Amino acid sequence: MAIADVSPSKAERTRARLRAAAVAAISDRGFHGTTTRDIATAADLSTAALYVHYSSKEEVLFAIAKDGHAEALAVAHAAIASFDSPVDQLAALIRGVVAYHAREHVSAIIINRELAALEPAHRAEIGAMRDEMEGLVAAVLRQGVDEAQFSIADLRITTIALLSMGLDVARWFRSTGEWTPEYVAESYVTLALRIVGASAE
Amino acid sequence: MAIADVSPSKAERTRARLRAAAVAAISDRGFHGTTTRDIATAADLSTAALYVHYSSKEEVLFAIAKDGHAEALAVAHAAIASFDSPVDQLAALIRGVVAYHAREHVSAIIINRELAALEPAHRAEIGAMRDEMEGLVAAVLRQGVDEAQFSIADLRITTIALLSMGLDVARWFRSTGEWTPEYVAESYVTLALRIVGASAE
Incomplete structure (x- = not known):
């Protein structure tokens, strides 16, 4: 049996990066003034990649x-x-x-x-x-x-x-x-x- | 000389009605979700009439x-x-x-x-x-x-x-x-x- 990996998974790290990017964007422009594209770009990801993690x-x-x-x-x-x-x-x-x-x-x-x-x-x-x-x-x-x-x-x-x-x-x-x-x-x-x-x- | 009119002028009463309508609309839909038309309609006025009072x-x-x-x-x-x-x-x-x-x-x-x-x-x-x-x-x-x-x-x-x-x-x-x-x-x-x-x- 493999030893359990206790470090955050790659997916979890990507989600954390997306949330941090969203906090910064929403803080600047408000929720309604922020697009999923803004969030993805700030997290250095494509909008399609964002939708893998959040609907x-x-x-x-x-x-x-x-x-x-x-x-x-x-x-x-x-x-x-x-x-x-x-x-x-x-x-x-x-x-x-x-x-x-x-x-x-x-x-x-x-x-x-x-x-x-x-x-x-x-x-x-x-x-x-x-x-x-x-x-x-x-x-x-x-x-x-x-x-x-x-x-x-x-x-x-x-x-x-x-x-x-x-x-x-x-x-x-x-x-x-x-x-x-x-x-x-x-x-x-x-x-x-x-x-x-x-x-x- | 005419006696000073201490009651609010018609214009001031209209502005107060517009502000009250705006408070209700913005409270419901947020500032960005509210249009000048929403405010005028709720105050029972035309959008053109709103612009007489507020730019x-x-x-x-x-x-x-x-x-x-x-x-x-x-x-x-x-x-x-x-x-x-x-x-x-x-x-x-x-x-x-x-x-x-x-x-x-x-x-x-x-x-x-x-x-x-x-x-x-x-x-x-x-x-x-x-x-x-x-x-x-x-x-x-x-x-x-x-x-x-x-x-x-x-x-x-x-x-x-x-x-x-x-x-x-x-x-x-x-x-x-x-x-x-x-x-x-x-x-x-x-x-x-x-x-x-x-x-x-």
Whole structure:
């Protein structure tokens, strides 16, 4: 039996190159202003070669959105799994998700901007991933309230406000700016702990 | 001399009807998916009549964006002028701007989404209005720090986070939801005062 090849397959590397080219093109010209030809050319491939991997421009956008949400969710799950107390869990979750949105701000911003361009079934799938993220944050907040570590008036509004702050980092963050993703993440951890009334930590 | 007519002129009423029709059409189909004919038809006018008031579809979008930003700025200026203490000023500012973004969420969301569709000079003008809003919030925070009423680690990041929370209300708020604009606004005032370390108020 052959030893399993753990490196990404050639097809997977080509798909990753296509997604990166699509992120750059859509960031410049918007989803509706970008053609499959633009994406293929930027990835140094023919349009026919693109169609081997993705059946449409919308399929490429969906893959980008799914990747991005899956990665943000993985960061959030790992943060929660690494700690026992809700204070530490919330800090790690905000730190991880904010740093991720700052580092990956180009793809995160096009995902947020172009959600309306997804087909209904795909939009629903991404919507479910967003609901999962909201559920993770809400669960940490609920546990913090139950353990008397957080003081929160409206759990759902507090959850949404925390997510708004984190998501919007992708809109304003610039890699060429004065701040590193890590500095922004640490600053947001401080703000988040204050929001939930855990600022004494 | 005739008595001054303080009611909106017929032309101004027609322009307002065109802007409202454009908000509805762009909200449904996006700026690039909307034609001047769509806007004129929805306002019960001919395309030729639209061109009497606006030279292009982009001019209509710019007028909507300018109106929206001017109104949000007026709300913020009024909030600050109504109080002396930074705590009261910040509370009134967040209350007013969040309620405005909830009530006017349909136009606010298209303004935020379609900024890239504006011509460079128009985008710069809207950018200056956004900078003015950021400056107003930053000035209140600075005064609160100077008067030892706020405790803030990074004034600029705190300003941006407060604006992110407020702006994003337009994205998720639904008039048919469980919350009134006033309830969301009051909840955000509580969160904002905690963020600036004034939660003891």
